[in-house]
Amino acid sequence: MPTTQFSVPDPYAYQNGFDSYFGSEAVPGALPIAQNSPQKPPHGLYAEKLSGTAFTAPRHENKQTWVYRILPSAAHANYQPIAEDTYHTSLSSEKNRLHYIPNQLRWNPFDLDEKVDWVHGLHLVAGAGDPTVKSGLGILLYAAGKDMGKEAFYSADGDFLIVPQHGVLDIQTELGKILVRPNEICVIPRGVKYRVTLPSGPVRGYICELYQGHYQLPELGPIGSNGLANARDFQTPVASFDDEEDESEYQVISKFNNDLFSAKQSHTPFDVVAWHGNYYPFKYDLGRFNTIGTISYDHPDPSIFTVLTGPSDHPGTAIADFVIFPPRWLVAEDTFRPPWYHRNVMSEFMGLVAGDYDAKIGGGFRPAGASLHNIMSAHGPDSGAHEKASNVELKPQKVGEGSMAFMFESSLMVGVSEWGLKTCQKVQKDYNAESWVPLKRHFVNPLKKA
Ligand SMILES: O=C(O)Cc1cc(O)ccc1O
Numbered sequence: 444m445p446t447t448q449f450s451v452p453d454p455y456a457y458q459n460g461f462d463s464y465f466g467s468e469a470v471p472g473a474l475p476i477a478q479n480s481p482q483k484p485p486h487g488l489y490a491e492k493l494s495g496t497a498f499t500a501p502r503h504e505n506k507q508t509w510v511y512r513i514l515p516s517a518a519h520a521n522y523q524p525i526a527e528d529t530y531h532t533s534l535s536s537e538k539n540r541l542h543y544i545p546n547q548l549r550w551n552p553f554d555l556d557e558k559v560d561w562v563h564g565l566h567l568v569a570g571a572g573d574p575t576v577k578s579g580l581g582i583l584l585y586a587a588g589k590d591m592g593k594e595a596f597y598s599a600d601g602d603f604l605i606v607p608q609h610g611v612l613d614i615q616t617e618l619g620k621i622l623v624r625p626n627e628i629c630v631i632p633r634g635v636k637y638r639v640t641l642p643s644g645p646v647r648g649y650i651c652e653l654y655q656g657h658y659q660l661p662e663l664g665p666i667g668s669n670g671l672a673n674a675r676d677f678q679t680p681v682a683s684f685d686d687e688e689d690e691s692e693y694q695v696i697s698k699f700n701n702d703l704f705s706a707k708q709s710h711t712p713f714d715v716v717a718w719h720g721n722y723y724p725f726k727y728d729l730g731r732f733n734t735i736g737t738i739s740y741d742h743p744d745p746s747i748f749t750v751l752t753g754p755s756d757h758p759g760t761a762i763a764d765f766v767i768f769p770p771r772w773l774v775a776e777d778t779f780r781p782p783w784y785h786r787n788v789m790s791e792f793m794g795l796v797a798g799d800y801d802a803k804i805g806g807g808f809r810p811a812g813a814s815l816h817n818i819m820s821a822h823g824p825d826s827g828a829h830e831k832a833s834n835v836e837l838k839p840q841k842v843g844e845g846s847m848a849f850m851f852e853s854s855l856m857v858g859v860s861e862w863g864l865k866t867c868q869k870v871q872k873d874y875n876a877e878s879w880v881p882l883k884r885h886f887v888n889p890l891k892k893a
Pocket residue numbers: 742743744745781782783785787791802822823850
């Protein structure tokens with residue numbers, strides 16, 4: 444019989460490990476011992492199960508968490524649709540469809556918006572597939588300046604991988620509190636309710652929402668048993684709850700097929716006194732990434748920089764890979780060191796948290812901006828970066844100091860929303876013309892006589 448002991452934690456303490464089985468109680472004795480659903484759970488709590496996979500999923504994939512809360516989640520009034528023109532994720536009207544275009548796209552930095560909260564600051568920029576059949580992904584930009592009120596938000600569509608670019612997110616989740624700063628990331632699995640407040644003012648960043656499966660660590664293959672993002676560096680909150688006896692009114696907001704719905708309830712959603720399971724939010728400091736690259740010649744595929752992957756059913760082919768380009772040493776000899784020119788069978792959405800990205804020196808890819816190189820859309824270093832990298836003396840060089848570029852890479856063709864293409868007014872008209880059209884011919888045909 445298990446006899447695990449759990450101690451009472453600080454609200455901002457974390458449990459360390461990726462895909463571990465955790466347990467946490469904010470009141471001693473709140474976790475039932477050796478069973479999940481006693482006739483009367485301890486302290487008069489209700490037991491509730493939150494599942495992250497089918498009940499019958501194989502053991503190595505199976506995800507669930509048991510929560511012990513003051514009132515069950517089901518105790519709420521009916522959900523009502525929120526007016527579609529008050530938020531920016533809906534795809535349900537014809538005017539909000541996705542546009543599939545082969546051009547390389549680049550966006551100027553997205554604006555901050557101090558007038559809205561987290562929920563109204565979410566903007567669907569691009570996506571593929573369909574959350575109703577649990578297939579594909581959504582790429583969102585967020586910009587907010589207001590705290591959420593007496594509200595909780597959850598997405599039934601997918602897992603949010605949040606990449607803050609500006610400002611601190613104080614995220615009160617059902618399972619505990621997480622503080623996330625730029626250069627850290629956070630994953631909130633579908634269904635988990637949370638409330639975002641902004642202790643340092645306005646926030647802005649990127650989200651990759653995975654409609655199918657869950658984010659995993661990539662396989663390491665011949666790298667061995669350590670490296671890239673190490674499991675021990677992922678942090679999950681400890682149980683923490685609000686005990687409000689005044690029956691104050693809360694709204695629970697659901698993102699359901701990219702539309703928003705709201706339901707009232709007369710008790711706080713943040714009433715989980717204890718929980719145990721392996722389905723939970725977590726954060727990771729990108730500064731802890733163990734970056735691996737060539738120490739001889741040539742440039743490895745950027746998969747060597749994968750932090751987390753959202754796999755498809757086909758091994759090695761992702762619905763969404765989260766890849767970073769952290770500060771690192773370049774030492775390759777006789778090598779063109781920036782990314783090679785390429786046409787990828789996968790689509791590449793890139794963002795920049797801070798600094799510069801070494802493949803682009805033209806100045807058009809800026810923090811809080813983005814680029815999209817869709818399936819088979821040709822790209823690579825701009826002409827300035829090519830000129831520099833093909834002539835520079837190859838000494839060991841540290842690149843990316845103070846910078847963090849990243850990529851959401853997907854095997855799916857990614858469509859761009861009406862907001863992303865037009866409404867935001869950030870698309871650079873001359874991206875291609877400025878980056879690659881100026882490339883010069885250097886070929887000297889030895890077969891041609893002078
Ligand atoms: O296009 C990009 O800038 C991202 C990228 C980087 C790299 O080093 C190799 C391939 C690739 O797509």
